[in-house]
Amino acid sequence: MKIKKYKILVADDEENIRMLLGETLKDESYEVVEVDNGKDAVEQVKTNDFDCVLMDVRMPVLDGMEAFLKIREINNSLPVIFLTAYGSSDLAIKAMKKGAYDYLTKPFDIEELKIKVRKAIELKELTENVPSFEKEENRYASDEIVGNSSKMQEVFKEIGKIAESDATVLIRGESGTGKELVAKAIHHHSTRRNKPFVVVNCAAIPESLLESELFGHEKGAFTDAYTKRIGKFEQANEGTIFLDEIGDMSLNLQAKLLRVLQEKTFNRVGGNETITTTARVLAATNRDLEKLVESGEFREDLFYRLNVVTIWLPPLRERKEDIPLLVDYFVSKYSEKYKKNVRGVSKEVLELFMEYDWPGNVRELENAIARGVIVTSAPLILLEDLPQTLQSKIQKKEENKAQIDEENLNLPQLIEKIEKEAIIKALERAQGNKTKAAQILGISRKSLFNKLRYYNLIKEGEENGKSEDS
Ligand SMILES: Nc1ncnc2c1ncn2[C@@H]1O[C@H](COP(=O)(O)OP(=O)(O)OP(=O)(O)O)[C@@H](O)[C@H]1O
Ligand SMILES: [Mg+2]
Structure with a gap:
């Protein structure tokens, strides 16, 4: 050969x-x-x-x-x-x-x-040997929801079922799972698609302004109200209004929203005229609404009103089979956006992606790839192009592997290695609080300090009782 x-x-x-x-x-x-x-x-x-x-x-x-x-x-x-x-x-x-x-x-x-x-x-x-994305433009329509997993297929079916109706829909799921994307998809597949889609982020707007943002105000309604203003509900007439982060809305506004949902009417701030709206309401939250109802922070009647149709978006870690597809999608999207010729991720990167539990869900994956496309000088995104959070995940994995090293089965040395590892983890969990860490480890504070000194895990002068938790 x-x-x-x-x-x-x-x-x-x-x-x-x-x-x-x-x-x-x-x-x-x-x-x-x-x-x-x-x-x-x-x-x-x-x-x-x-x-x-x-x-x-x-x-x-x-x-x-x-x-x-x-x-x-x-x-x-x-x-x-x-x-x-x-x-x-x-x-x-x-x-x-x-x-x-x-x-x-x-x-x-x-x-x-x-x-x-x-x-x-x-x-x-x-x-x-990597296929090129060239000539495959428009593989994805913009704002497409990517996902092949059975869980996402269920979501697609639900969207299909409820899009045409005027039902209020509550979209739930962890941060970054695609709630806004689903709201857009519902609007897009409804008969209202050519009418406005208006987004209001209830958590981003101070409570004092949110009411006039939603319902508008009359001239002179409050100090700065020099002119009459139309609110989002009026702007969204015949279209769709998406109330994002609805769990963060104040009780006062919740009552007003309930009225809109029940009677389709509202008043502008400082106004007497009753205005009727035909906007369809979609709402989303990543918060535990049941708990907020229990603690009195969210109106129970509003919760039931909103909860008629609920779409739950599964976290990414429960549908990892979607990861390769999402990776392809984002690589192609950002490669085009940043005018680079990146065609994929390396085998190691994909392996890591499949193992990682993605607390930030699809948004975290999207950000990792956008960054990778920018920093890589290769046609592939490599491990070193990933953000630190992901990289440290690899290091941890390797450290764990190192715990029992086949080459070195010397018991005292192995035990020390594991002891040191346990101390570091306990300190992490106790956020540096030594008393708590000692409790977690089941040893006295004094003996923890002895070990910290032994393993060189303590800074000069930190041990003379002046530490944070003394
Ligand atoms: N299935 C998916 N396919 C393609 N892109 C997705 C998918 N899910 C989420 N994204 C993208 O991930 C990002 C986050 O999605 P989105 O803003 O809809 O999340 P969210 O659930 O509203 O999060 P938060 O609760 O933090 O507001 C967006 O850029 C979105 O386009
Ligand atoms: Mg959102």
């Missing part, structure tokens, strides 16, 4: 560097082509198939950055690693922004260089 020999282009005007790189890479059994200026580098890429380019920034005839831009036009997936003596973050950022694979400052560490080259080639191989 013939083993594929990878081909590397080295572009540098310094002969010493070219020689050093050439020798090193040939020793690693790469095929190497050397040029001493940017123009020749571009010519080489036009006529040869390379797997990686190492490029100096300052070169005669055509400098590295310009050559790189030309190379990008010829071959969009060829990884380019910049070499430069001028270690400025500005240049690094500029290169990475334009899609360079990586960047090394001279004098560079040869071992590091070898690793970077190997990784660049691996990634190139990996991404060449």
